[in-house]
Amino acid sequence: MRRPIANEFMADPRIREAKKVLLQTRDEYSARLTGVRPPDSDLKMDYERLMREYGDLRGGRLFYPYLGSGLGNGALVELADGSVKYDFISGIGVHHWGHSHAAIMEASLDAALSDTVMQGNLQQNVESVELARTLLEGGNRKGARLAHCFFSTSGAMANENALKVMFQYKYPANRILAFEGCFMGRTLALSHVTDKPEYRVGLPAGVSVDYVPYYVDERPEESTGRSLDQLKRHLKRYPGKHAGMVFELVLGEGGFLPGNREFFRELMQVLRAHEIPILVDEIQTFGRTTELFAFQYFGLDDFVDVVTVGKASQVCATLFTDELTPGPGLLSQTFTSSTAAIRVGRLIVRQLMDGGFLGPAGRIARFHDRFVTRLQEMEARLPDVVHGPYGIGAMVAFTAFGGHAEKVNRFIHALFDAGVIGFYAGADPTRVRFLIPVGAVTFNDIDAAVTITENTLARMCR
Template sequence: MLLADALAQDPEFLAAKQALIEKTLSYSQKIDKIAPPKSSFVQSYEKTLQEFEEIRGFPLFFPYLGSGMGNGALVELADGSVKYDLISGIGVHFGHCHPAILSAGIDAAVQDIAMEGNLMQNRDAYSLAKLLCSSSGMDHCFLSSSGAIANENGLKLAFQKKASAHRLLAFENCFMGRTITLSQITDRPQFREGLPANLFVDYLPFYDWKDPMGSTERAITTLKRHLERYPGEYVCICMEMIQGEGGGYPGKTEFFMALIDILKKAGIAIFVDEIQTFGRTDCLFAFQHFGLQDVVDIVTVGKLLHTCATLYSDAYRPKPGLLSQTYTAATSSIRASLAIVQSLQEEGYLGLHGKNLQVRRLFVQRLQEIAERHPKLLSGPFGHGLIIAATPFGGEREKVVQFTKALFDAGIISFVSGVNPVRIRFLVPVGGITEEGIVEVTKIMEEVLLELR
C-alpha cells in the first residue's frame, strides 16, 4: 500500500481527524444568530481595516474581515459580529465550516505539498479533472486557479484552432473576467479604462424574457450582419447561460439554439462561461439545464467549484506549449472541489426537487411578497436558479449601494450587480442556508427597505 493511503486509513489519523472536525464544529455551532460587533474589538478592527485598505491601495466595498469561523450561512467577522453571508465571496462558499470541506481540508493539510502545479500534480488533480469530464461530457479538462485564467486558456484553444481568424462574438452586458484581454470582452467600459485594446469583439443583444421573439430576432439579425461584415473572421462566441455580474438575466434554450445553428454552420466555436453558473441550477452545469450538451465546444468553471477549469472537446486539443502555468490549484481547493461536487451530486441538491431549486423557490417567494407589498421600493425577483436578484429603489446605483451597505450593518451580506438598473444580488451558500435563515433575511431586508424609504 502507498504510504499516503496508509496514512489516510490509519486509525489514529482517522480518530484525530474526527476529533478535529468535532472540536471545530463544537465552536462553529455556537454561531447561531446575527450579532453586532463586540465593543472590545471595534477599535482594533477599524484600525486593521484602515491598514488593510492602505496596503491594498484602494478601499474595500464592505468593512469585512472574517475571523475564520462560521456556521452554514452565518459567518463570524473579526470584530466579533455575526452576519448572514448571502454572497459567499461572490459565489464561492458552499457553507461556512461545512463538515465535508473541513474533512477535505484536513486531508489536504497532511499531504506533502500545499500547492499543486502543472509540472507536479498529485492524484487528486487527476481525479478532479476526470470527474469534471465525466459529469460534463466534455473530452478534456485543464485545471487552473482563477476563473480569468480558465477563460484565457479557453480563448487560446479557440484562437489556436482557427488561427486564420481573430474576432470574437459576445453578448451585450456580459462579464468574462478582468485580465487585459477579458476586460475587452466584459461589456463594462469602466473595467477597461486606461487599458490597451488587444481584441476585436462584436456584441449581440442578449435574450429578453419580456420580449422572447423580438429579442431572438434582433440577436439573429445582428449575428447575420456581423457574419456578413467579417466573413470567416470569427473564432468563437462567448456566452453565459445566465448573466450573473450583468444583473441576473437568464437566456433560453430556443434563443441559444437559434444562434448556435447559424454559428455552427459558420464554423464558430461555442464557448460557455460557467464560472458563476456552475452548480447553481437543477443540473451541475447550466448548459445541461439549457439542453446544450451536444453543441458546446469549450466550457469554463470556477467559483463554487473552488478550483477553476477549462473543459473542451477533442477538436480543440492544444499544440504543445499553448497551455501551461506554475500553479494548478491549492491541494485544499482541489480536495474541496471533489467534496463539493460529491455533495451536489449525491446529497439532493440537483434535479427539479433538489435543494438548489427549493432554496430559490422560498427566497423568490419571499422577495415577491415584499415587492407586492412595496412595489415602489422593490421590483423582481429576477435571476435563475441560485443566481437571485431584485431591483431596489428603481435600480439607481447610489441608492442600491446604500441599501446593500445598510443591509451589511443589519447583518446581511449581499452585493450589487448590473448597470441600468443596478440590482441587489444573492449567491447563497446553498450547503449551509436554512429555511429559517431565508425567512429571517428577507424579513430584515423588508425592514431595511422601509427604513431607507
C-alpha cells in the same frame, strides 16, 4: 503489491482519531454562532484600524468592511470584529457550501496532511485526476462531448485558456463574438471582452470583439430576431475571422438575466453552420441552476465546444472537446490550485451530482422557491420600493429604489451592517443580488435573511 505509504498514513487510527477530535471541537465552537450579532464594541477601534491598514496595503479600500475571523456555521459567518452575518453572496459564489461545513473541513484537514500546499502542472497529486474525471463526468452526463479538463487558479485564467484554445483552433481568425453586458474577467485580453468600458480605462486595445444583443425576456421573438440579425451581420462583415462566441447563459454581473433555450439554440445553429466554436462561460452559473451546468439546464449539450467553470468548483477549469486540443506549450501555469481546493472542489461537485441538489424538485429548486416566495411577499408589502424577484436557481435578485445605482449601493451597505451580505449586479437598473449557499443554507436562514432585508429597506424609506 506495494501501495504508497501515504495510503497507510491516512488510514492510521491516530490520524483518524486526531481528525475526529479536531472536527468535534470545531463543531462545538461553530454551534455557538446561532444568529446575527452586532460587532463587539471593544473590538470596533482595532477592527477599523485593521480595515484602514489593509486598504492602504492593497492600494484601495475593500467594498465591505469584511475581514473574517475564520469561523462560521452554515450560512452564518463570524467577522474579526465579533459580528455574525448571513453570507448570501458567498465571496461572489465561492462559498457555495457556506462556512465551516463539516465535510469541507474534513477534506481540508486531509489536504493539510498532504505533502504540499499548492499543486502545479509539473507536479500534481492523485486528487487532480479525480477532480478532472468528476468534472468531465458531470459535463457529459446529458450528452456533451467534453474530452479534456485543464485547471487554473482563476475564472479569468480559465477563460483566457478557452480563448487561446479557440484562437489556435481557428487560426488565423482574430475576432470573438460576445453578448452585450457580458462579464468574462479582468485580464488584459478579457477586459476587452467584458462589456464594461470602466474596466478597461487606460488599457491598450486587445482582442477585437463583436457584440450581439442579449435576450430580452419581455419580447422573446423580437429579441431573438434582433440578435440573429446582428450575429449574421457580424459574420458577413468579417467572414472567417471569428474564433468563437462566448455565451454567458445567465448574465451574472450584467444583472442576473437568464436567457432562453430557443434563443441560444438559434444563435448556436448559425455558429455551427459557420464552424465557429461555442464557449460557455459557467464561472458563475456552475452548480447554481437546477442542473450541474447551465448549458444542461438550457439543453445545449449538443453545441458546447468549450466550457469554463470556477467559483463553486473551487478550482477553475477549461473543459473542451477533443477537436480543440491545443498544441504543446499553449496552456500551462505553475499552479493548478491548492491541495485543499482540489479536494474540496471534488467533494462539492460530487455532492452537487449525488446529493439531491439538482432537478426540478432538488434542493436548489426548493431553496430558490422559498427565497422567491419570501421576496414576493416582501414586494407585496413594499410595492413602491421593490420589484422582482428575478434570477434562476441559486442566483436571485430584486430591484430596489428603481435600480438607482447610488441608492442600491447605500442599501447593500446598510444591509451588510444589519447582518446580511448581498451585492449588486447590472446597471440601469442596478439590482440587489444574492448567491444562495446551497450546501449550507436552511429555510430558516432564508426567512431570517429576507426579514432583515425587508426591515433594512423599510428603515431606508422612512
